[in-house]
Amino acid sequence: TPLAIIRNETEALAAGVIPLAELPDVTTSIIEETDRLGHLIDETLLYSKLAGGRMPLKKTDVALDELVLATVERLRGTFMQAGLTLATDLKSTRQSLDPRMFERVLINFLMNARFASPVGGTVTVRLTHDELTVEDEGAGVRAEDRATIWDVYVKQEGSAGHGLGLAISRMILDSHQFTYGVRDRSGGGAVFYVRF
Template structure:
């Protein structure tokens, strides 16, 4: 039996056991109390019969048990007739009372007729064998009910717990690296939702593995290409096969490829630090409209060189954020728009009190890709970057607690946006 099944049975049976014991005790108490009331009524009737027999000077019925005390002399009546007894315990009894005789609990009832005291006595119901059958019946019913409840709980528990046990085995297979695992049937309850969540997790793990392999392949390619160019041109320089007039072009190419390597390494390190929480944010009050204006002015020549119009509309906005990190996000949005926008079109930056947007007139981002483009090393169609820019932007924006995304632009392409909390 599994630990979960034992806990389930304990959770079901323990309350039933407590409830049964309490019910049995309460029932026994009520039955005994009712029986006592009936017994006192019987004793009162018997005392009246004795009193009437003494008044009419006729014998007391032999089946009635009692005592008659006159002038300090007590006689026992019933059964063998009258017998004088010494029972000081009968003195100072109330009308309805309880006494202990040789370990037996007895109920008494007294009436006074002149100088004569009549006492009737009977065994208490709780100690009476007449109620033993009632208690046994209640106990048997309780035991049978408990066994049936335990059996039903065990059966139902197996139905509830089997998918969880199967799911544990599936989770172990997933942890061992198996991809094609068969999930248990999904009941229409929270367990089914858990199985669905594990299924979704498995799909995400497969996607993450594909992305990881893609990242390794992509980063390897992006490192190998500039290194190969640098090596070839350096070897050509060392061999002296490059004409003097081509030296500036070759050295410029080496510098350009070195810068590309440096940028790739810088982006990889930034992503690693952000993902590992090793790059704390330096938040200050930032005049966001001024930051946007300065960034746009710095990139204006780059856009103009490729025939793009970079426009900006801002309102005075002040927010508490890391200036350098947020500028990195804005530059990434702008450079993505620079790549996507066709020559002669407009790239528009707009800042209002609760939102920053970057619109372009490119081909846009299809609905199915709008969630995955923020993942590591996922490039936009036609992109020339390393696939790290949006992944880094996502980490920066998440660490600021901001809402962000991409939607269709009024210019016909994509609109990347960041929303600020009011």
């Protein structure tokens, strides 16, 4: 866990057993783990607020294709660094939703697709009048896991997260009364979808 790594490396620094040449690597590691711990705390607090009904939606009429495109463009560099192509097929669509919360769901779907995809693969975001999908070329989600991946602290094998992202997404989508799920992608991989 981030806390264990921070503690071990800090104790090693305090004991003076870290060679001077390794000091930049150790301090960088501590900073990265502190960031991971902060992210975990933020996700846990958000989950608690959503579960307790203390985070009301701020719905507005949104040009969803513009929101999706802006989100994709912000993440495009991250995908390129991972050796992935991020493609879009977006139809002009308006929906009544909380843009900040919905963007969080989209980012979660995209980052899960990033970690699931093989190097050289393509992640595709499609938007029609009644559905948004994020498609990857990874191993897919086993049929027996499709219901439980939306539960808190449930992680897919090889996931880089803490098991909170899809649980938070579920609460946001339930609050909007949207239908959502995951299905197989033709040719392999997973398709996470939201239906309006």
